[in-house]
Amino acid sequence: MLFKTDRVASPYCYRCPFNKAKPERADARKYRKCNMECVDLVQQKFERRQKRGKNYAAFIFEPGIQGPAGMIAQPKGWLAKVAAIAREHGTQIVADEVMTGLGRASSSYFASHAEKVQPDFLCIAKGLTGGYLPMAATLTTQAVFDAFLGEYEEFKTFYHGHSFTGNPLGAAASLASLSLLESKKTSQQRVQLQKSLKSLSKPLWKLDAVGDIRQSGGVLAVELVADWKTRKPFPLSKQMGIRVCDFMAKQGVLTRPIGNVIVVMPPFCTTQSQVKKIFTALQAAISATT
Amino acid sequence: MLFKTDRVASPYCYRCPFNKAKPERADARKYRKCNMECVDLVQQKFERRQKRGKNYAAFIFEPGIQGPAGMIAQPKGWLAKVAAIAREHGTQIVADEVMTGLGRASSSYFASHAEKVQPDFLCIAKGLTGGYLPMAATLTTQAVFDAFLGEYEEFKTFYHGHSFTGNPLGAAASLASLSLLESKKTSQQRVQLQKSLKSLSKPLWKLDAVGDIRQSGGVLAVELVADWKTRKPFPLSKQMGIRVCDFMAKQGVLTRPIGNVIVVMPPFCTTQSQVKKIFTALQAAISATT
Known part of the structure; x- marks a missing residue:
């Protein structure tokens, strides 16, 4: 991130300091013994920030499972709870569904939706073209889109893009892939x-x-x-x-x-x-x- | 940039505070009246840093002409002079030739070479595939490459890459394009x-x-x-x-x-x-x- 951020622990049941259960021959999310203290940590973080008179602008996470961190799957309910905390503090929700989205990492089309969370920003990529060509997209709300509208001289436009944005071949591959994914x-x-x-x-x-x-x-x-x-x-x-x-x-x-x-x-x-x-x-x- | 950086003025002869010449019906780089004070600014920046007991790790620039800043072409000699200053201070040179390279913005294949500057890092992209498919590359020296070699547990490897690195179709388009460019x-x-x-x-x-x-x-x-x-x-x-x-x-x-x-x-x-x-x-x- 290009600006100052705060971090908070993400659940990792198998190696969680709050999990008091002995190892079993099963997914640690199932046999864990805890009170979801990881959710409390998020709550505390948001409260500390609010006490300083500020709320976080955005809360960013990989929903369902963290990818390159070690494929760390979240216990059921975690995402719904932390998203509710962010909402209570007027904080926008950014879901990195680059790996998890488009049917990959949940029973839903998007992993956020499996926990009934509707993000303000939804970042997608890999599955768009089935990985065959580079293509990524950031989906957002009408309210965010409207914030970039204004007179030319106001410079409200979101100018940042790159040369390869909207590559025609990538777009064609994405459309074909999406049509398959949705069948x-x-x-x-x-x-x-x-x-x-x-x-x-x-x-x-x-x-x-x-x-x-x-x-x-x-x-x-x-x-x-x-x-x-x-x-x-x-x-x-x-x-x-x-x-x-x-x-x-x-x-x-x-x-x-x-x-x-x-x-x-x-x-x-x-x-x-x-x-x-x-x-x-x-x-x-x-x-x-x- | 993800870490603290210093900036220094880049030459913009037409609107330069050091250019004492009246406007003419000609390229301002030709009729400018100055002592290349823009080079002095770079020299001073490097010297101030050295007085604090440190040298800059790297000096980054677009050679020949700055692109999205407003297509601002540099006067002849500027790049050679500032690159020499960086070299004197043991600072590595990073040339952003994404727009300028591969025959685009100079009489040479790379704009750095038109001023006889050999960068330590050469960033290229657009011209690689003629703009038809996304592809970028960062070329560097053997010394930099070797710095990332070591035992597995040392974590010296440069892990940062992305899912679409080395896309086969992009690579094929690049090879075809390079072969045309070099003819x-x-x-x-x-x-x-x-x-x-x-x-x-x-x-x-x-x-x-x-x-x-x-x-x-x-x-x-x-x-x-x-x-x-x-x-x-x-x-x-x-x-x-x-x-x-x-x-x-x-x-x-x-x-x-x-x-x-x-x-x-x-x-x-x-x-x-x-x-x-x-x-x-x-x-x-x-x-x-x-």
């Missing part, structure tokens, strides 16, 4: 993919090096650990994530790790047998490598 | 285009509303003024740039203004008769509108 058939395919991820990932819990498996829509993350009973991480020098992904690549499954987290995020057109192949390779890779 | 024929075409811009823009000096015409390679800018004898600008509310460009559009010539500056920057494939059409339309537009 009934692909919507059913997404539901089927989410079910497959859920059922086919279950056997991984048998592996000692698997600490957490968290799924959000069509995104699944496996956090590898040196000891599942203590949640002790693998040392970075072991390059465990890279080694597991390298092993999978030799089986014909290409993916990339985020540190010790293995990300399973197959295209929506992935067939049932391809998903099986992914998890067969993943199980073999973890078993052989850890 | 002898297109190199000759660029020289011809620069000559045409120079000769065909001359008649514009007859118009009272033309204050400055500055050319840098294949980029030409016409600064419109209410009174050429005083350099008095048109009031913004008159939207003079927009009106001139609208008039040109009706003649079949599409361009866009930067405030009161009309930008002529035709594609390298523009024929001689098309360049004539551009200047006929521009002259008619200025005559009819101002």
